[in-house]
Amino acid sequence: xxxxxxxxxxxxxxKKTVKKAIKKTVKKKKNVSxxxxxxTTKKTSNNIKKPIxxxxxxxxxxxxxxxxxxxxxQLALQTVRGMRDVLPGDQAxxxxxxxxxxxxxxxYGFSRxxxxxxxxxxxxxxxxxxxxxxxxxxxxxxxxxxxDKVALRPELTASVVRAYIxxxxxxxxxxxxxxxxxxxxRYDKPGEGRYREFHQxxxxxxxxxxxxxxAQVMQIAYRVLRSLGIKNIQFRVNSIGTAESxxxxxxxxxxxxxxxxxxxxxxxRDMINTNPMRIFDAKDDKCMQVCAxxxxxxxxxxxxxxxxxxxxxxxxxxxxxxxxxxxxxxxGLDYYTRTVFEISVADEQGLRHSLGGGGRFDxxxxxxxxxxxxxxxxxxxxxxLIMEMKRVKAKKYKESQPRVFLAQxxxxxxxxxxxxxxxxxxxxxxxxxxxxxxxxxxxxxYASKLGVDLTLIVxxxxxxxxxxxxxxxxxxxxxxxxxxxxxxxxxxxxKETAKLVKRK
RNA sequence: GCGACUAUAGUUCAACGGUUAGAACAUCGGUUUGUGGUACCGAGGAUCUGGGUUCGAUUCCCAGUAGUCGCCCCA
Numbered sequence: 310x311x312x313x314x315x316x317x318x319x320x321x322x323x324k325k326t327v328k329k330a331i332k333k334t335v336k337k338k339k340n341v342s343x344x345x346x347x348x349t350t351k352k353t354s355n356n357i358k359k360p361i362x363x364x365x366x367x368x369x370x371x372x373x374x375x376x377x378x379x380x381x382x383q384l385a386l387q388t389v390r391g392m393r394d395v396l397p398g399d400q401a402x403x404x405x406x407x408x409x410x411x412x413x414x415x416x417y418g419f420s421r422x423x424x425x426x427x428x429x430x431x432x433x434x435x436x437x438x439x440x441x442x443x444x445x446x447x448x449x450x451x452x453x454x455x456x457d458k459v460a461l462r463p464e465l466t467a468s469v470v471r472a473y474i475x476x477x478x479x480x481x482x483x484x485x486x487x488x489x490x491x492x493x494x495r496y497d498k499p500g501e502g503r504y505r506e507f508h509q510x511x512x513x514x515x516x517x518x519x520x521x522x523x524a525q526v527m528q529i530a531y532r533v534l535r536s537l538g539i540k541n542i543q544f545r546v547n548s549i550g551t552a553e554s555x556x557x558x559x560x561x562x563x564x565x566x567x568x569x570x571x572x573x574x575x576x577x578r579d580m581i582n583t584n585p586m587r588i589f590d591a592k593d594d595k596c597m598q599v600c601a602x603x604x605x606x607x608x609x610x611x612x613x614x615x616x617x618x619x620x621x622x623x624x625x626x627x628x629x630x631x632x633x634x635x636x637x638x639x640x641g642l643d644y645y646t647r648t649v650f651e652i653s654v655a656d657e658q659g660l661r662h663s664l665g666g667g668g669r670f671d672x673x674x675x676x677x678x679x680x681x682x683x684x685x686x687x688x689x690x691x692x693x694l695i696m697e698m699k700r701v702k703a704k705k706y707k708e709s710q711p712r713v714f715l716a717q718x719x720x721x722x723x724x725x726x727x728x729x730x731x732x733x734x735x736x737x738x739x740x741x742x743x744x745x746x747x748x749x750x751x752x753x754x755y756a757s758k759l760g761v762d763l764t765l766i767v768x769x770x771x772x773x774x775x776x777x778x779x780x781x782x783x784x785x786x787x788x789x790x791x792x793x794x795x796x797x798x799x800x801x802x803x804k805e806t807a808k809l810v811k812r813k
Numbered sequence: 814g815c816g817a818c819u820a821u822a823g824u825u826c827a828a829c830g831g832u833u834a835g836a837a838c839a840u841c842g843g844u845u846u847g848u849g850g851u852a853c854c855g856a857g858g859a860u861c862u863g864g865g866u867u868c869g870a871u872u873c874c875c876a877g878u879a880g881u882c883g884c885c886c887c888a
Contacts, residue, residue, distance in 0.1 A: 390879075442886060446814080464888090495888085498814080501881070507888065641887060665888065690888030718847060751842085753849035768847055782849070 391505025402695045404706035409536045410490060410510050417529050419488035419512060424468035426492065430460040436467035436673060438643025440584050447495040461494035465511045466686055473515060474679035483516030508691035518671060518683035520617045523648045524624035526687045530652050530665065531630055537694065538703035539654055544632035546650040547606065548618040549639065552672055554611035559585060561604045569599045589637040605636040614647050621648055644670045654697060664697060665689035711741040712803055714756035714764045718749050722772040729767065729795065736796050757782060762806040763799060783809060
């Protein structure tokens, strides 16, 4: 036996090498050597899977792009760069996230809204700002068949605001609280924790400009993180005033940067005129030195914005949220007014990981053609939340595990256990099976791997007698009972074993 | 967008310019017929793609692709 197997193995391997040899000979046809020719004549006589080689050939001819999809002469399909699968092993985290977000959003009076992934490109350009990175280089845009220029959403807020206006939500009692969650797309270089498709969860409140709502949004963010088991949470807050009051400030800032232009690295110089506040995001030393002396937004707020910010800080103190004022915090989107903030956690090394951020966008609804409506919003990066959950070994969603396994032996038993399975399942007991497996030993092994308390065994004899063996997997004892009493017996037995387990 | 590093089985890692590319975990099977967890035995399964150097490349070189890290930016 063993010899035979080995022999077949060898043949297989030979075939593989043959494939390679053929590849080679194809390559080398130009500079033909006698040996090579001999090889080809010998080896092509072996039967190679023709369809495969023809596929590779046709693909080779098609385009360079498709080369990456050919592996070992077979079509190797893979995710598009920057996209990834959420595999069964990770679902428990996602489920936990969904659960917590659903809970918290209901608690705080949010209604869920889901908007399309595709919107008109102009929607985002208008909302986010023409001179931002997101619009300039990261937006997935394409032409629809109709000729419309459309884009995959790079964030949720613009769509939510669009929907708010389009469906006349302005007539709803204020404040209007909307929660949204889903995938967003940015054409960025992928890396750890950064994907071209990622997921955001967003809380938005429309129709109130009281700073208490800013504080409330931050409190929700905080509570979501805490319920996920994440600690060491810190907020950075800043106020950038209204568009009107910012004009004055931007003039000052632009003038300041112009005077220091020679000290700024060249890549930032263009930003002086387009978006001077973004220079604050720079991290190199020279730039930071320059920024340190720059005029600060909070020193040039209009009266109402200053009052608003002061109120917010008071509320935050009241809520006992840990925050620092970061006068250089600006966010990557143009629509923010007054309050902007980011939430981050610190790891053991003291490094901060940003998990989300938000702010007021009091002027966005009006910009979109709605009636002036103050608004505040906040977005979490879900993928990063999950990374953080893994890092701190946070609690995952725990699915209820089956406590009963149904094993069967023989054709008749297999048929009968199909109905038994349904009976047990309908009585509300989670039951697992492995009908595909033959050997009882294998089925039991699988059952103990699942960690069930009871295994029901229907063998050939039991199938004829209409009985079932009930085996307790913890004590190892088993008894035979008639099939019609099986469900009741299982229920009773499960309760008893539950007690047993508890005592242990 | 720029720079550095990496690419071997489902996963984590070995090895080598030349006979059959090793292990662990995982998967499947067996250790007497119909009884699990442990143990022992066994099986299946891999050199990213293309080109070059070479008698010979999984190994060396180049390009592509993908991944990791740093910069940039962001969630």
